[in-house]
Amino acid sequence: MKLDQKLINKCIYFYKEKNYSRTEISNLIREATGLGETQGKLYAKEIWDEHIGGDYVPIYLREGNEINQTIDLTQENKTLVENIDKNHIEISYNGKNIKTIDELLKACNIDLTVWEVERQMINKWDVARKDQKKNVNYDNGVISGYSEDTGDFNIQELFQVKVWLVRRSPISLKEILSVFIDESKKYSPKLFNKPEIFKKTHQEENLYIIAPVDHHLAKLAWNKETGFKENWDIGLAVESFNNLIESAIQRVQLNEVSKVLFLIGNDYFNADNLSNTTTAGTPQAQDSRWPKMFETGCKLMVDSIDKISSLWPVDVLTVPGNHDRHTSYLLGEYLKAWYRNSESIFIINDPLPRHYYKWGKNLLGFAHGEKGKKENFPLDMATDPNSKKHWSQCDYFTFFLGHFHHQDVKEIRGVKVEVLPSLCPADLWHTENHFCGNQRTSKTFLYNKENGLLTSHYFNQ
Numbered sequence: 001m002k003l004d005q006k007l008i009n010k011c012i013y014f015y016k017e018k019n020y021s022r023t024e025i026s027n028l029i030r031e032a033t034g035l036g037e038t039q040g041k042l043y044a045k046e047i048w049d050e051h052i053g054g055d056y057v058p059i060y061l062r063e064g065n066e067i068n069q070t071i072d073l074t075q076e077n078k079t080l081v082e083n084i085d086k087n088h089i090e091i092s093y094n095g096k097n098i099k100t101i102d103e104l105l106k107a108c109n110i111d112l113t114v115w116e117v118e119r120q121m122i123n124k125w126d127v128a129r130k131d132q133k134k135n136v137n138y139d140n141g142v143i144s145g146y147s148e149d150t151g152d153f154n155i156q157e158l159f160q161v162k163v164w165l166v167r168r169s170p171i172s173l174k175e176i177l178s179v180f181i182d183e184s185k186k187y188s189p190k191l192f193n194k195p196e197i198f199k200k201t202h203q204e205e206n207l208y209i210i211a212p213v214d215h216h217l218a219k220l221a222w223n224k225e226t227g228f229k230e231n232w233d234i235g236l237a238v239e240s241f242n243n244l245i246e247s248a249i250q251r252v253q254l255n256e257v258s259k260v261l262f263l264i265g266n267d268y269f270n271a272d273n274l275s276n277t278t279t280a281g282t283p284q285a286q287d288s289r290w291p292k293m294f295e296t297g298c299k300l301m302v303d304s305i306d307k308i309s310s311l312w313p314v315d316v317l318t319v320p321g322n323h324d325r326h327t328s329y330l331l332g333e334y335l336k337a338w339y340r341n342s343e344s345i346f347i348i349n350d351p352l353p354r355h356y357y358k359w360g361k362n363l364l365g366f367a368h369g370e371k372g373k374k375e376n377f378p379l380d381m382a383t384d385p386n387s388k389k390h391w392s393q394c395d396y397f398t399f400f401l402g403h404f405h406h407q408d409v410k411e412i413r414g415v416k417v418e419v420l421p422s423l424c425p426a427d428l429w430h431t432e433n434h435f436c437g438n439q440r441t442s443k444t445f446l447y448n449k450e451n452g453l454l455t456s457h458y459f460n461q
Helices: 005-017 022-033 037-052 101-107 173-184 195-201 234-250 290-309 325-338 374-383 385-391 428-432
Strands: 078-082 088-095 115-139 142-167 206-211 259-265 314-319 345-348 355-359 362-367 396-401 408-412 415-419 441-448 452-460
Touching: 005 022, 005 037, 022 037, 088 101, 101 115, 101 142, 206 234, 234 290, 234 452, 259 290, 259 325, 290 314, 290 325, 314 325, 314 355, 314 362, 325 345, 355 385, 362 374, 362 385, 374 385, 374 396, 374 408, 374 415, 396 452
Parallel strands: 206 259, 259 314, 314 345, 362 396, 396 415
Antiparallel strands: 078 088, 088 142, 115 142, 206 441, 355 362, 408 415, 441 452
């Protein structure tokens, strides 16, 4: 849905002239359009980013706002906000009117969906004061007053209320996994396990590697922006992935393959959180919200594994990318739970920067490739604990990388370092930065246990 320009202008006015918060702008948009809370917040953020600019500062932290100064809650009692940075606030109060943390947070209009209490402190003491009475004189039309002690003492309770706030973090990966695993235990599909059929049917000792890398599910590329003919959104990405799997299955004979190594992750997802940024926080041109992307990606992956496993046993290896380090790991745990009753599908989902797989005399390494130099990976293969134990048993060594969206093979001291190509087209950012024009393709490989690489196939988009 595109917002009406009059509504956008109204939001800009209230941001600039009325000092509205993002929540207030979101509510204004929702009232005018009937959109939900999440969509309203998204449009409020977009309007700020495009028309106001700079980092968003919450209303109660802005320069000139009363909470950013000394607040006279009464004539005598003051609240001070100190040590403010992007992620921390310290609020202290001395007086008689506020006695609890809740009262202090309410008085300061703290949004507890954004902030949470890290520490708190409350002190109370009594102060004895002499009562005074006021006297008024009227002399020649001039009113004057004075006070005098009554001789009586008044006991007054004073309070110190102090609270340290920290910005709330998004729900942690550990919490998501815990909830998901508990729920997934309630259900698992009944799988047809066929190890005996596989033993009788597949005579050749060949490993078939299907390696779709850098698919960037839910990325948005518009050909009018890029100048290339290709568009890309979540629907096109799903269609492309399904075509790739069908093609990979058809390129080999049934009895040519004894096992499939299905490589997943490697920026399979385009974003890593609800803010639609990469793991490091880089904003992405995103076609879908994170939950829709994740749900679609899980279903697409299950459908793909089901197709492959109907023909051959499958080892599924997750290699997280720089766009989806958390989400790819979560996908791996999802698949482990989904296929936990299968005897012919094995999910490998280790939190390692480099992964290794031995097939006969072949030692295969896998990493996304965004960190380190290509020249370093052969030495890693020879020295990493998970690979060096196999080094002397193997004759053929290959390290597969993603990340670069183009093909490249370089042999370094007997180890081939192969950069795998991608089916995903360039978006506006890639086009502006000259990362464009690469052949959109994906490769599969057939490895024999004794004789190494036999053949490779291409699927061109």
